[in-house]
Each structure stands twice: as structure tokens, then as C-alpha cells.
Amino acid sequence: MLNEFPELQDRLKNADVLDESVAKGPLYQKTLGVANGKILLIGDAAGFFDPITGEGIGIAARQALLLEKYVEPVLKENSGNLVKAMFDYSRASAQIYRRYQIMTSLVLLLRLWPKLTDGVIQVLHSFPALFQKLLSVNMR
Numbered sequence: 296m297l298n299e300f301p302e303l304q305d306r307l308k309n310a311d312v313l314d315e316s317v318a319k320g321p322l323y324q325k326t327l328g329v330a331n332g333k334i335l336l337i338g339d340a341a342g343f344f345d346p347i348t349g350e351g352i353g354i355a356a357r358q359a360l361l362l363e364k365y366v367e368p369v370l371k372e373n374s375g376n377l378v379k380a381m382f383d384y385s386r387a388s389a390q391i392y393r394r395y396q397i398m399t400s401l402v403l404l405l406r407l408w409p410k411l412t413d414g415v416i417q418v419l420h421s422f423p424a425l426f427q428k429l430l431s432v433n434m435r
């Protein structure tokens with residue numbers, strides 16, 4: 296990878312390797328629900344899949360918009376059905392997750408076949424526009 300960053304490669308050429316490379320995962324955290332009538336979860340607290348396809352901030356931001364749409368008016372006016380507002384928030388939030396869950400699951404599945412993963416990485420390296428298109432599935 297350092298070949299892609301010659302300046303960094305040059306700065307690191309005499310550096311000592313202090314430790315083994317390590318990786319951590321999977322980072323999947325599922326929640327039973329994002330709202331229960333009294334507590335409402337948003338962002339990573341509402342569930343986290345994996346940062347490998349570069350989402351998370353977008354989901355949290357979209358959930359914030361849902362919060363504004365469904366829950367804030369009820370809280371502001373101190374009227375209306377808060378339980379229903381939270382239910383609407385939960386349902387809309389689940390829809391946001393579904394789309395990116397498919398793409399991220401597919402990418403995480405690749406780890407089971409390292410040779411296939413290497414092949415896919417080579418293809419994506421040769422066709423960056425394709426890579427960008429696949430990533431953008433999660434960012435729409």
C-alpha cells in the first residue's frame with residue numbers, strides 16, 4: 296500500500312517495526328430496538344454494523360432528520376402521541392439500515408475467502424469508478 300504514497304514511504308523507510316500488525320472485528324452491535332417509549336437511540340448507539348464501507352456518520356445524520364420529523368414536534372408542542380412518534384422513528388430508522396446492511400454484509404462475507412478478496416481488490420483497483428459506484432450504494 297505504501298507504494299501508493301511515495302512521500303510517506305520515504306519518511307518511513309528507516310522506521311523500525313515495533314509490533315505485529317493486528318486487526319479487530321467484527322464490530323457488529325445489534326440493538327433490540329431504537330426506541331421504547333422512554334428511551335430513543337441514535338447513531339452508533341442505535342446499532343453499528345461495520346465501518347468497512349464508510350458509513351455511520353450518514354446514518355446518524357439521517358436519523359437526526361427523522362428525529363426532527365417525527366419526535367421533535369411532539370416534544371415541542373408537548374402534545375400528540377409520543378409512543379406513535381417513536382414507533383414512526385423506529386420504522387423509518389430500520390429502513391435506513393436495511394439498504395447499507397446488504398452492501399456491508401456482502402463485503403464482510405468476502406473475509407471468508409481471502410483469495411477471492413484479493414481478486415476483488417485487484418478488480419476494484421483497476422476500475423476505481425466501479426468501486427466508487429459500489430460505495431455510493433451505502434451513501435445515497
Ligand SMILES: Cc1cc2nc3c(=O)[nH]c(=O)nc-3n(C[C@H](O)[C@H](O)[C@H](O)COP(=O)(O)OP(=O)(O)OC[C@H]3O[C@@H](n4cnc5c(N)ncnc54)[C@H](O)[C@@H]3O)c2cc1C
Binds near residue numbers: 337338339350351
Ligand atoms: C475505524 C472506524 C472508521 C470509520 N469510518 C467511517 C467513515 O469513513 N465514514 C463514516 O461515515 N463513518 C465511519 N465510521 C463510523 C462513525 O465514526 C460513527 O458511525 C459515527 O461517529 C457515529 O456517531 P455517533 O454520534 O453515534 O457516535 P460517536 O461519534 O461515537 O459520538 C458519541 C460521543 O459520546 C461521547 N460519550 C460516550 N459516553 C459518554 C458518556 N457517558 N457521557 C458523555 N459523553 C459520552 C463520546 O466521547 C463521543 O464523543 C467509522 C468508525 C470506525 C470505528
